[in-house]
Amino acid sequence: MAIFKPLLASLLISLFVLNLVQADEMINKDAASTSSPQKIDCGGACTARCQLASRQKMCKRACGTCCARCNCVPPGTSGNRDVCPCYATMTTHGGRLKCP
Template sequence: MKLFSARLSFPLLLLLLLVGLLLAPHFQQMASASALCDEKCGVRCSKAGVQDRCLKDCEICCEACNNCVPSGTYGNKDECPCYRDKYTGEGKRRRPKCP
């Protein structure tokens, strides 16, 4: 039974290693995108009254809009139409999602 287990574990280990190598560039790109969003949102939210909420919302919008965040601390949303057009819900309580 031990020999059977060793035969299965080597191909499985090899498969996991191969999958890890194939996905490594994807994880690296995600990490760099996150760092870029952190930097852009840090500037965007630098003067916000509630910074932690601003940063959280901005980072969500940044990643959803392919790292696009308007310049400055307020306004300029026409630079990023995706960012500008994100709203919370529908109806009376609908408001812009991205700071």
């Protein structure tokens, strides 16, 4: 009986430590899969977005900044802002929409 209590205690502690290690591995695996989203080609996306703009250099510069921050550019040459909320709500210091 004297050996039973320490054996049971060490078994319970071992199971507890094993459970903690498995939980930590699952958390790290989930964090690794969600922390590195696919980067988009901002240059190509902004070229497509700004192809009809009258001031293409300015449009591409603003679009590039927005794309780098949001990792998203709405499809088409205008509109479709609901696809990328971050891109659609970014404003300048003057309160105007920043992203074309």
